[in-house]
Amino acid sequence: MARLASWWGRPVFAASESRARGGRVASLTGHVSDIDASTCQSYFAFVGAPRSASRDLELLRAACNHANGQKALDGVVKVWLPPKAQPRQRWLTRSEVARLLWTAWRSKRSVNGRSGGSDEWHTRRHLARFILLATYTGSRKQDVLSACFEQRPDGGYIDLDRGLWIRRPTSKVVTKKRQPAIPLPTPLLAHMRRWHKAGQTFAVEFNGRPVQNIGKAFRELVTDSGLGSDVVPHVLRHTGVTWGMQNGMDIWDASGYFGMTVQLLTDVYGHHHADHLRDAAARMGRRRQ
Structure with a gap:
């Protein structure tokens, strides 16, 4: 605006x-x-x-x-739009995600600006938690940042007893950006239970408070990890969906889990599926009787 x-x-x-x-x-x-x-x-x-x-x-x-x-205009106004941009193709390998996690988890606060000098105050572990949750559920940035271990009207609710993440806040109306409730992968759920036991209220928080904006900190982490500027928070969602396709996840299950239409999932990520064109390749390899 x-x-x-x-x-x-x-x-x-x-x-x-x-x-x-x-x-x-x-x-x-x-x-x-x-x-x-x-x-x-x-x-x-x-x-x-x-x-x-x-x-x-x-x-x-x-x-x-x-x-x-609303009949507020005398005539129809046509707004010119540019051709639709190609969807992002960037996704991370497991080694790249591991590099981000390792850098985020080990980073410590510098002391008096000295090179190599640091204390035991970890300044980026909230980024590691963000990366884990965004990647292994393929969720959008704002859904991850608002995820809470307590029921709140303005954020998603992570039910640690049932292992269920209700991503859409109760105060939010349903939009085209679907936010279905999903079961959490067992390793991720174990991490979250530890975070909550340690005193966290939100899945991603810094100094006991929820994180509202992660952009600058994430860019600095990407640079320190040796990755390119094309790695933005939304790439983690692409990564999660891509990994799901590569692992042979059923298209209908993936559509419900990631909150995407089957059409979008097929058009953008279908070529990553483990069975994509495999039958065609097998038929081309058969000898004609």
Whole structure:
């Protein structure tokens, strides 16, 4: 919303920026009538980050459609959208995940800024817990950060007695981003019971408090682990789903477990499945009778 307002809410600036980028725009007025293909394309170039700009324009389109449905506009406003980006293909090998976990678990606080000097205060173990939970359940970042061992209306509930994670908070309405309740893998459940016994209320917390934003700390961990900048928190979800496919998980079971449609699972991750095209390869290897 802030990015959209910084462009559409400043018509003189937007018009100047559009013309500087070769756009064919007249003087803008700051009204909805400014929205057309040229100004949308200029906004896309202005933001610079394709994924962020695409999401912004999708949000703008939804707002215009809502306003049109409420008969707040004189006519239909068409928002230009760029071609859909290819889905992320990056996923982590088990050795890469182990490297992240090892670095996060062993990291300690530096003392007086001295190189190599540190005390026994571990500063990244919350990242290790985040990585374990996100990878072995294929869950989204916010679901992991809000997961709690106590029932709360604003977060998911981890039932340690039944070994069940109810990912959708009771206060949240159901959306297209499904958050089904899932049983937890036995090794992960054992870890969580230890965390709770040690005094944790949330699955991921720092200094006894839930972690709201993990972006900066995760980027620094990735750098210190020797991995590339393409490794972002959402890659852990891709990794979990990919591992499930490679282990031969049933498509229908995977759809329910990861909260994805069968179509999306097949289109994006189907080629990782252990049985993908295996029957075709076997038939090609047979001699014709």
